[in-house]
Amino acid sequence: MSDARRQIMANIRRSLGRDELPESAQLELRSRISEPEQGIRPHFDQDLAERFVEKLEAVAGTVTRVPSLKQVPAAVQNYLDQYQIKAKLVMSADSTLAQIDWPQDWQIEHRPASGGDHVSVTGVFAGIAETGTLALLSGPVHPTTLNFLPDDHIALIRADQIVSHLEDLWGLMRKHAHMPRTVNLITGPSRTADVEQTIQLGAHGPRRLHVVLVESSA
Amino acid sequence: MNLEHRSAARFKPQAAEALQDDNLKRALAKAKDGFVLKRLQAVSNLNEFESIRTEARRIKDHVLKHLDYYLEEFERKVIATGGHVHWAETAEQACNVVQDIIGGEGKQVLKGKSMVSEEMGLNAALEQRGHTVVETDLGEYIIQLAHEPPSHIIAPAVHKTRDQISDLFHQEHPKYGLHKRLTEVPDLVSEARQVLRDKFINSDVGITGANFLIAETGSTVIVTNEGNGDLSQILPNVHIVTASIEKVVPTLNDASTLLRLLARSATGQEMSSYTTFSTGAKRTDDQDGPEEFHVILLDNGRSKVLGSDFQDILRCIKCGACLNHCPVYGAIGGHAYGWVYPGPMGSVLTPLIIGLENALDLPQACSLNGRCGQVCPMSIPLPDLLRRHRFKAFQQGLIDSRTKYGLTAWALMVKRPRLYHALTSVLTRVLALMGKSKGSLRAVPFASGWTSARDLPVPQGQTFQQLWAKRK
Amino acid sequence: MTAANDEAKSTVALLVTCLVDLFRPNIGFATVKLMQQAGFTVDVPTAQTCCGQPAYNSGDQASAQAVAKQVIETFAHYDYVVAPSGSCIGMVKVHYPELFAGDAEWRGKADDLAGKCYELTTFLSSVCKLEVTASFSRSVTYHDSCSGLRELGIKSQPRALLEQVKGLTLKEMEDSEVCCGFGGTFCVKYPGISERMVSDKVGNVKKTHAEVILGGDLGCLLNIAGRNKREGASAEVFHVAEVLAGMADIPGIGEKST
Numbered sequence: 013m014s015d016a017r018r019q020i021m022a023n024i025r026r027s028l029g030r031d032e033l034p035e036s037a038q039l040e041l042r043s044r045i046s047e048p049e050q051g052i053r054p055h056f057d058q059d060l061a062e063r064f065v066e067k068l069e070a071v072a073g074t075v076t077r078v079p080s081l082k083q084v085p086a087a088v089q090n091y092l093d094q095y096q097i098k099a100k101l102v103m104s105a106d107s108t109l110a111q112i113d114w115p116q117d118w119q120i121e122h123r124p125a126s127g128g129d130h131v132s133v134t135g136v137f138a139g140i141a142e143t144g145t146l147a148l149l150s151g152p153v154h155p156t157t158l159n160f161l162p163d164d165h166i167a168l169i170r171a172d173q174i175v176s177h178l179e180d181l182w183g184l185m186r187k188h189a190h191m192p193r194t195v196n197l198i199t200g201p202s203r204t205a206d207v208e209q210t211i212q213l214g215a216h217g218p219r220r221l222h223v224v225l226v227e228s229s230a
Numbered sequence: 231m232n233l234e235h236r237s238a239a240r241f242k243p244q245a246a247e248a249l250q251d252d253n254l255k256r257a258l259a260k261a262k263d264g265f266v267l268k269r270l271q272a273v274s275n276l277n278e279f280e281s282i283r284t285e286a287r288r289i290k291d292h293v294l295k296h297l298d299y300y301l302e303e304f305e306r307k308v309i310a311t312g313g314h315v316h317w318a319e320t321a322e323q324a325c326n327v328v329q330d331i332i333g334g335e336g337k338q339v340l341k342g343k344s345m346v347s348e349e350m351g352l353n354a355a356l357e358q359r360g361h362t363v364v365e366t367d368l369g370e371y372i373i374q375l376a377h378e379p380p381s382h383i384i385a386p387a388v389h390k391t392r393d394q395i396s397d398l399f400h401q402e403h404p405k406y407g408l409h410k411r412l413t414e415v416p417d418l419v420s421e422a423r424q425v426l427r428d429k430f431i432n433s434d435v436g437i438t439g440a441n442f443l444i445a446e447t448g449s450t451v452i453v454t455n456e457g458n459g460d461l462s463q464i465l466p467n468v469h470i471v472t473a474s475i476e477k478v479v480p481t482l483n484d485a486s487t488l489l490r491l492l493a494r495s496a497t498g499q500e501m502s503s504y505t506t507f508s509t510g511a512k513r514t515d516d517q518d519g520p521e522e523f524h525v526i527l528l529d530n531g532r533s534k535v536l537g538s539d540f541q542d543i544l545r546c547i548k549c550g551a552c553l554n555h556c557p558v559y560g561a562i563g564g565h566a567y568g569w570v571y572p573g574p575m576g577s578v579l580t581p582l583i584i585g586l587e588n589a590l591d592l593p594q595a596c597s598l599n600g601r602c603g604q605v606c607p608m609s610i611p612l613p614d615l616l617r618r619h620r621f622k623a624f625q626q627g628l629i630d631s632r633t634k635y636g637l638t639a640w641a642l643m644v645k646r647p648r649l650y651h652a653l654t655s656v657l658t659r660v661l662a663l664m665g666k667s668k669g670s671l672r673a674v675p676f677a678s679g680w681t682s683a684r685d686l687p688v689p690q691g692q693t694f695q696q697l698w699a700k701r702k
Numbered sequence: 703m704t705a706a707n708d709e710a711k712s713t714v715a716l717l718v719t720c721l722v723d724l725f726r727p728n729i730g731f732a733t734v735k736l737m738q739q740a741g742f743t744v745d746v747p748t749a750q751t752c753c754g755q756p757a758y759n760s761g762d763q764a765s766a767q768a769v770a771k772q773v774i775e776t777f778a779h780y781d782y783v784v785a786p787s788g789s790c791i792g793m794v795k796v797h798y799p800e801l802f803a804g805d806a807e808w809r810g811k812a813d814d815l816a817g818k819c820y821e822l823t824t825f826l827s828s829v830c831k832l833e834v835t836a837s838f839s840r841s842v843t844y845h846d847s848c849s850g851l852r853e854l855g856i857k858s859q860p861r862a863l864l865e866q867v868k869g870l871t872l873k874e875m876e877d878s879e880v881c882c883g884f885g886g887t888f889c890v891k892y893p894g895i896s897e898r899m900v901s902d903k904v905g906n907v908k909k910t911h912a913e914v915i916l917g918g919d920l921g922c923l924l925n926i927a928g929r930n931k932r933e934g935a936s937a938e939v940f941h942v943a944e945v946l947a948g949m950a951d952i953p954g955i956g957e958k959s960t
Contacts, residue, residue: 017317023533048481178486195507206369217457561898597885599848624761641765669958679890683897684928687956694727
């Protein structure tokens, strides 16, 4: 144990007027961690997907809703056409993305992004309706650079991936995933207001965030 | 203002200088309305704001009461996920830890915005070892070019006008082959993006701050809008987090409660663009991310604030709402305060860290209008804490003799109603005679503090008590 | 004019405040008139001086406590205590109990006094339910003084009362809730900062083109009126009590008599 650590702990306990907590108190705190309190969730009545789209659009994200995975390539094509971007994509290797028949003539690479990449396409772990937020987890199939380096980030989400509140995301993670190196909660494209408090998109991260929302998982 | 030699002890001359700065006045006027209106709108749109505020306070108070436990638990989880935790009692210790981690000389170090690193004086320490420090938050980048410290805890370059930023870029960017003078916001942002992009990709170490530390998972959390904090930590091989010890919260759910208040109070957003949870080093099968993950836990006096009359300030989540709503901050900006944290939260915290005797003006230079306490999402009673500093200053004999003698004379009078009424009858008469037929006075002996800025309205002539006695 | 039926026999003590006593007795008489209109008997204890804020806010707790005890004893036996000031009532209602946090006996007495203390416009609207009979045919803007606003929640009360004044139009200014820069001793200790604040305030007043500035605290009003004169601005300054009592027929604060 470092001297600094010992000293800081001693100071804290002196300030709190006690020694290290007794085992019983520690157990109580341990269970406060293992059974987390639920907090106060902002109430809303909207359908989850509706709310998600409304909130994301409110922060300059764009959304295309498609009935099934089959329509995803066309939706992506439309987006690329709109900004006259070549179909040269860096992509995460999510299982959902792998199910899609991407056009043969698109140049698709599954790798971390580099500075020169223009567009990334990624899956997501979940969406949060409360705030229109995407949750992306780092992992072997999903390098985090995909979320930040390209100018355009296209994220694919299925309607059944949208949860109500932030706490529901954590509930899912505790059940199905362990904490990866990086969890990115992304709510709109990169922005800054550092020049005269004027909001400008595309500070360091993506200039645009586009979501393709797939209504059915079939 | 000579920013190199600014200090909290020189508040008065620094404030006087700030008041003369027209660019500062323009920049602050522009910022104020945006922050205030956006916050108000965001808060009004959240029906549960007050109950979440109560909840948030409860969470932080709970943490502070069990701070040792949650810090140890956090440390355990960081280590379990392949990271390292370093403890530092002082700023100097913390800088040394960073130096040891970085090692060698001449490295390029990226920095995401971190007020704790300002507290450490980290940039200067690193530069002394021959490292190059690149501030990556646009506001921090701007002030780094200008060789200035941040003047606001979430908007470090809020004191700069667009013209000043345009000049800075025009002066500093030719070395990257960028010669054109830019004046529009999108162009300025775009050029900074271009310059910094290259640095992101070619740096050895990334240092970020932390908005929260999570005991449940050993995660550090940063909240940004630009994405610079993310690029700073996923591209270099080493990610160092500098955080003060009170940032820990028990669970991801607790962090969620605080997040609902943070962005709304800071910028009026419901969520900032990027909220990032970093847990350990890159996993063996990850394709990107840092090989090393270090968390530095800085105390710098906070463990002694715990359990004191000032403990409430440790609930602060550094949203900046108190600065944005403070009319004194709005008049003089952040640099005049002389140390790292300006505005109301700074005027409470600074004396606790650097010593009240070195920051005597900070708790006094406040009209106690209460707006800061009203908007604080963590219900920190800022005006009460400022007043507590004044109690301490008085008890320790740290107030100026004029105030002391003035108070003694005043107390002598007010405790003797007869004497008081006799004296006020004379005073009101004298002032009325002096201002006879004028209505108000331009100058009054011994009252230059008042008359330097405003006339003194002349009393009606007799005191209420005199007139009331006659009427009866 | 409404007699407060059950309260008809109650006596109200006027806490006149040191500034009203010294600078503007008219506000004190206006306050008395309003309470009499509402059917109360008004008494003015002569043992009162100041509420102790200068000491309290300068960190001199001992003097503040001594003055507070004096105020508590002076006003203890009245049914109600009313002052034409949010700042002084805030001191008594909010800060006296804090001052005696460690002293059960005085804390109890401070709490008793706090319970029957009212800022004037609050008293008029919530206890007296006064019907205002005054008229004032000018446009006014209202400055919300900080202590009243944030410690006592005074915002709608003066406006509701002013709405009943015949001929009066209210033009709200921008940032009416932002401090005018008075702050007691603050304005003389940090005159430069205070100057910026009060000149911002006067600037916001000018933008409304209101003929009159009203407020509920004489400290702020002296500050605003003084700055107004310094800048040669035309708006006149009155305390809200003067208008409500129909006693704003004298020159405004800082105006010379004609």
